Amino acid sequence: MAELLVKPRGSSGKIHDITPESAGWGYVGFGLYRLKPGEKAAEITGDREVILVLVEGKAKLSAAGQDFGLMGERMSVFERLKPHCLYVPSGAKWQAFAETECTLAVCSAPGKGGRPASIIADIGFEERGKGANTRFIHPIAMEDKDVADSLLVTEVFTPAGNWSSYPPHRHDEDDYPNMTYLEETYYHRLNPSQGFGVQRVFTEDGSLDETMAVSDGDVVLVPKGHHPCGAPYGYEMYYLNVMAGPLRKWRFKNHPDHDWIVHAP
Numbered sequence: 453m454a455e456l457l458v459k460p461r462g463s464s465g466k467i468h469d470i471t472p473e474s475a476g477w478g479y480v481g482f483g484l485y486r487l488k489p490g491e492k493a494a495e496i497t498g499d500r501e502v503i504l505v506l507v508e509g510k511a512k513l514s515a516a517g518q519d520f521g522l523m524g525e526r527m528s529v530f531e532r533l534k535p536h537c538l539y540v541p542s543g544a545k546w547q548a549f550a551e552t553e554c555t556l557a558v559c560s561a562p563g564k565g566g567r568p569a570s571i572i573a574d575i576g577f578e579e580r581g582k583g584a585n586t587r588f589i590h591p592i593a594m595e596d597k598d599v600a601d602s603l604l605v606t607e608v609f610t611p612a613g614n615w616s617s618y619p620p621h622r623h624d625e626d627d628y629p630n631m632t633y634l635e636e637t638y639y640h641r642l643n644p645s646q647g648f649g650v651q652r653v654f655t656e657d658g659s660l661d662e663t664m665a666v667s668d669g670d671v672v673l674v675p676k677g678h679h680p681c682g683a684p685y686g687y688e689m690y691y692l693n694v695m696a697g698p699l700r701k702w703r704f705k706n707h708p709d710h711d712w713i714v715h716a717p
């Protein structure tokens with residue numbers, strides 16, 4: 453199994469390049485560019501569909517021969533504004549020209565083709581959990597939106613001192629409607645950036661049990677098992693999740709030992 457904690461390789465250019473081959477799985481890819489004003493990123497999607505997420509900064513985007521103009525609004529994820537996102541189908545080329553310093557995520561999964569390149573509009577806002585389990589969600593492209601063939605993308609803000617992806621849950625069996633098999637990546641950010649967060653990835657039989665200290669900019673791979681996150685006092689946590697599998701539906705089960713938490717008064 454691949455190392456689950458992936459550090460950025462440098463501070464500019466393409467600093468993450470997680471592919472199904474490097475992760476040792478079948479669906480999810482995650483790339484991340486840090487660009488300076490005037491720099492460019494360009495890729496061909498091949499047999500994969502892509503959702504470009506302007507995590508931070510502004511860039512001129514074009515895809516599949518269409519010019520989408522200047523996109524991006526928030527300069528820091530922790531402004532908590534909604535991200536600007538562009539869907540790019542398989543068999544297409546996309547380009548990004550950075551207007552400001554920018555952080556551009558390239559979320560990918562197998563594509564079927566046939567959808568147009570398009571801006572993902574109407575990104576919602578959800579508050580989940582209670583007490584120290586409260587967290588805030590921007591569901592960029594979840595299954596209620598028919599905007600992709602297999603990609604599910606969401607971002608989560610966990611206030612300092614809180615937990616998210618909690619109680620622990622898993623989605624690692626292809627057993628719809630009880631559960632779906634979804635691989636997942638977490639792109640973590642922390643505020644202030646010198647902080648750390650905690651993520652545990654573990655199966656119920658104990659064959660996988662890793663607890664990682666995550667730093668600003670790290671990626672965690674979740675090939676299977678439960679995957680809760682904790683943000684220590686003083687450090688707000690952000691993450692961008694990419695999920696994909698054979699069915700574009702998110703069906704999970706909470707850990708039987710900890711499911712009581714969601715039912716507690």
Ligand SMILES: O=C(O)C[C@@H](O)[C@H](O)C(=O)CO
Binds near residue numbers: 606636704
């Ligand atoms: O609810 C949350 O805290 C976010 C998680 O659900 C996260 O998107 C995930 O684990 C998806 O499986």
